[in-house]
Amino acid sequence: MGSIKMDELKRMEIDFCIKALRQSFDLCFRIGRDLVRLLQDLVHIPEFRDLWKDLLFDPTKFKFMGFNDFSDLYRLKTPSHYLSLRITPEMETQLRFLLTHVKWGSQKRYQQWFAKKHLNWPSSETLIPDIVRFVCCSHHPSNEIIQSNVISRWAVIGWLLKCCKRSYFEANAKLALFYDWLFFDEKVDNVMNVEPAMLLMVNSITQYAEITHTLMEFLFLLVDNYDAERREVIVRGALSAFDVMVRRGVVSSLEPLTSSELISPLLREKLSSFLSSSSGGVSIPSQEEESAENKC
Template sequence: MNPAAEPRLAEPTSRLLNLDAIDEVDAEETKMTAAFDVLATQLEGKPEAEAQDMLQKASSESMENHSEMVGGFIFGMLTDGSRAEQASWFRYMNYVVRDGYAHAISVLRYIVGLSRFSRMSVPCRKQLLWLLDQMIALSVPGMEGVVMTLLRQLRGGDVSAENIGLISGTLDLLMRHRDWLFSYSRLIATSFYVYIRLLLEHSKFKTLLDREVAFCSCLIREKFLECSEIGRDLVRALQDVARIPEFEQIWRTLLVEPRKLSPHCKGIVELLKRPTHRHFLQSRLTLEMEQRLLFIVERLSWERHRRNLLWFVERYLSATESDALFADVVRYIIGVYHPSNEVLASNIVPRYVVIGGLLRFIKTNVAAANVKLAIFYDYLFYDPAVDSIMNIEPAILLMYRSVDKYAYITGTLLEFLLFCVDEYYPPLQEVIRRHVQGALADILQKGVINSLVPIVECPAIDTHVRDLARVTLRALLTANPPTAATPLAGATPDLFPQAVESFSQKLSAEDGELGMDSEGDLVTNGVTADAQIDSTQHEVDVLLTDDDMEDAEANAAVHSGSAAASDDEENAEEALPEGESLWLFGGSITEYRTGCRTKDMAKATKALRDMLVVYATM
């Protein structure tokens, strides 16, 4: 065929989003565009009084007219011209509103909630923030829901100019309307949780970081009761920022004199015993991220999920700044997505497999430690009366199903859990021990697994870890020995496949298949294995557009980032990056003992450094 004769895709005509030729313009945007164009034509050159009379008369004819006009004016404010023109469209919208801005709120929630929001042009984002500012100033009912949705669009692990601008602009909005913000307890807590997690990524943006710290420290001091509604993940969030001076003092106050923060605050134990509301765990994933992750855990089989998980990691978790987001994604999988009985009975990939798959891409000991804490966090103060068994199921299944083929995963996780029992909060060591034992007892009683013996007695587990587990879990091991009815704890094949598919660089124009690289290395919790890349083509589970896939250079950077660390990277890691967590990389204790036994003092010294990382405030 003559290439010149091939049909060309029409350029997208969106004024709101930066679309590619293959993208479709949103149907609602098309309607709003048409409505705005009609209004702009009708109003051109009209005096103010005449324009007001015409608009009010037209909007009174029917609610359909009213809705179209409101949507058209909002679209004009986002996409058309200067600030003076924005003000004109806003004034015109106020002339026609007859429902207390209910339809305007509906339109704004739709726009802010677009799954393709990240592709909104920068000028439109700025004009959106201006419009929200105007609506909040008018105390329009329902604006708290719009801002709550906007907080979901602040991307973690993304330090692009566009995203930083949106994060900064939203922060300005919240700080400017502080009194309004303080009227909505759920919005206070959500704003705090989103920004205290985001600020971990902004060390290179000092001005923004200082404002985020000031904002969050103000909220926690002045609205502690509202922030405490977050639950136990409030403590996890505060731990990660405890070395920032403003939060160090708050952390000390919470531990020593909690009533200074609020007369109703009984201390850190009260927070730790309160399960985190799913809303807050959900708030850390953008709407697009959530949609893509749910596609994996709700629709894909064991055999088909790996390619999409690889794509998900490359898309959202590949940047250096994504370390904190790994833990938040794990918390979402554990605390927000609870599969239905229908899904549990199907061949859909289990949650623990997805979590295990994510572990492969963690690049630092600090991130690995924080992810393991995220996995076990609900064990430490588990109460069957208020906690869900679904929150502790993934961790035990990941250990249980890894015994056969991936015992180092079982050993690392078991060691970390036992370490948390003794060291998470020493004054409550026995309390935490009882809660962990209670969590495991509930697991056994409800039949998630039938016995802990296959985990504890796994021959590949370090002797010290096994001995410690036998002491800590003695009653459970004795009461639930393995029987003939106990299924083998072997992993389902390919939990951590030796043949790993790499990220594609381009889509095949013919059938949408993903291209493959030839070979690469795989790191799983510090264990390096050469992996021959599977060059076989498989059915694509999601049609990934060119926009979804990064260029070759970006893919190469991602691939090398998840591969075996270079000598330079290992040396850099020894410096213990800022923000290190109290919670050790699970293998550090074992690595230290092994290094001492084999006289590998460099390895032992590095492991010892990792083990000695503690908060100065603890």
Template sequence: MDTHSPGTKEEGAWGGSDLPPSRQLRLLHLSEIDEADELEQVWLNDFRDVQAVLAEGGGNDEKVQAALQERASSDKGHARVVNGLLFGNICDRSRSPEFFRYLTLVVRDGYAYVCKQLQRIVNEKFTKMIDRGAVQASPQQIQLLELVRRLIGLDVGNGIDRVFLALLRQIQGGSVRETNRWLTRILLQISIENKAWLLEQLDIVHIVFYTFCRVAADHSDPKLEKMRRQEAALCSEIWRERPAECRKLGRDAVRVMQDVARVPEFDQLWKDLLEQPETVGIRDLGDLLCVRTPNAVLASRLTPEMEQQLLFIVQHVKMGQQQRYQKWFMSRWGLSTSEGETLIPDLVRYICCVYHPPNEVIRSDVVQRWAAVGWLLTTARSETIKANTKLALFYDWLFYERKSKDHPGDSVMVVEPAALLIIRSISKWTEITADLMEFLFAAADDWCPRYRQLCRRGIYNAASECLHLGVIPKTTSGRAGWHLVSAYGLAPDKLGAGLRARVRA
């Protein structure tokens, strides 16, 4: 971490410079047309107060400590002193060790407020801490990561795990930009250096596994081989040390591991899951496939900014007017590039499993989920990503369980987008319906042959649930809309004889 922050050439801010601190140190990189950021202004004002205390101390460390602790004796004063010291830690690299030492001396709540503020900065401001299009991480981002590293090294409680999780979420799937690789590399190093700490964070350790397992698939460039092997080794150790927590990942752990199963460190874990599941904490791989992946895990593969923009499209943009928003989204996140399109299955999983709109949105004229996943399907270019995207769409179909006395039942909302896309495509986009049906039935038999019956039963359960709950509407004749699919599938000019037989069955 040898990149210099803006503060390194302005040490006079603490002893002789005539320039006011506001012109020298900054937290965010805002353009001339951006409005001043309220949080940055608050922190800057609190930093000036800390500066005044240091100036009054005249180099007497004991006097400075006493003055800062006195100011931090009240809740309001504590917040202001901490804000100022955080600003100094992040924005003035040359004196960050000093600010960090003062921070450890004034904290009076076990770092709860520190972690709360850092989590807010990461979630809301991280992408604003660097110029758009920059090829390297900004000094502020570098110092923020260094601050988090120091706090983890102190094993502080009260939320540092949530800060680390928020940083992990800033890793963008499919991005090969140097800034993204840098963030991945630093968080990987922190994880390896603080492995004992990480393995004790039972609320996040499985998401750490999922994150590095997923992004390892993006690091196929030979130049990234070392990092990829480190990611694989860390993930393998996490699973073997914390199998109970990793089981919470459910079926999507299997889906993402398939893409990296040939990486040596993943290879043995994958073989054990298939051949010796008891050695890695599960009774059978089928049991893992029957566990639905938690929403928080799937959402973790979208950055907060990405999630916000995707939700805008499906919550506020009207059907028929979405094309320009979709083009902008594709450009912003690089979905049209060979590297960026690996993000598409993550987006489809989010739409199917995480975003479940209320009835008033479903009945409105905004972009519906089935249309959004249809757009993403057509965005994929390579055959591998097309297959992975369709698997992401139908994944929950393969293991769907209806409610019974022994099972709480899966939500029909996870299979609704695919069901409606099949139905709505019949009249105008018949090739989409044909392609989806072909893939669905092929996946049941070929994706994992040893669980063929499990997958077939899941598809039957999902289709039955869609009919029972009216997800597939009835026609004016009173017949369920699904008969259109059957009729289409049986048409000789649409599908082959083998698939027609599957549909008939």
């Protein structure tokens, strides 16, 4: 009896979502690029598969002048309050406490407590990508917090990635982490949304180089395969993200990623080649240049 009611509820949810997307797409469009990320996980459901095909090949069906191609959605940053709605109020309160008050060295017991409360039941891994998006886009610490010894967002995300036991959910969590990189536009996007991935890669090199390695590999996988028809949009977004983070001082340079011997030569070469493909090139100071800057 319970399973029948659950099936009925699922059917009602599907019908409601499809109706909203088809009849009120102008409102749904405001969700922005994360609408694409969420819908692509539902294409195994026939109704959503048909919707996806129409979005790709017949956008005029949605009768919204602002939507002619997926790139129109890609360009629209998802407002942070939408991402907050993807987790419960209790989870939001506890995450904000962790990222505002918990000091380095004390985070483990709080993380264990959070995991036991929210990530210890079947299918709880499905929550992790939404938590990652919340941390990246909805919780931006003040400069005072950033300069204190409060646990950093990048470290919490590193822990969340380790909580993924299955590769599918880990891939979704990494996609959530890098999603704004793919379409980054300095005019509309916030550097704080892309900062955690960069700092996680850079700060993991010394002790956890495998994390840096897998994240760099995944980023290149996204650039090459996420949307092959719109690859130039994604290349431009990723290059812009790298460039802005150097110019804004998130990292002093990209030299740790392009020169560290702890990272495979193939990946270092691929990153250097990718960065130099931009029209102006992304600045990668040499070790000598960095030393000179530090002396100044």
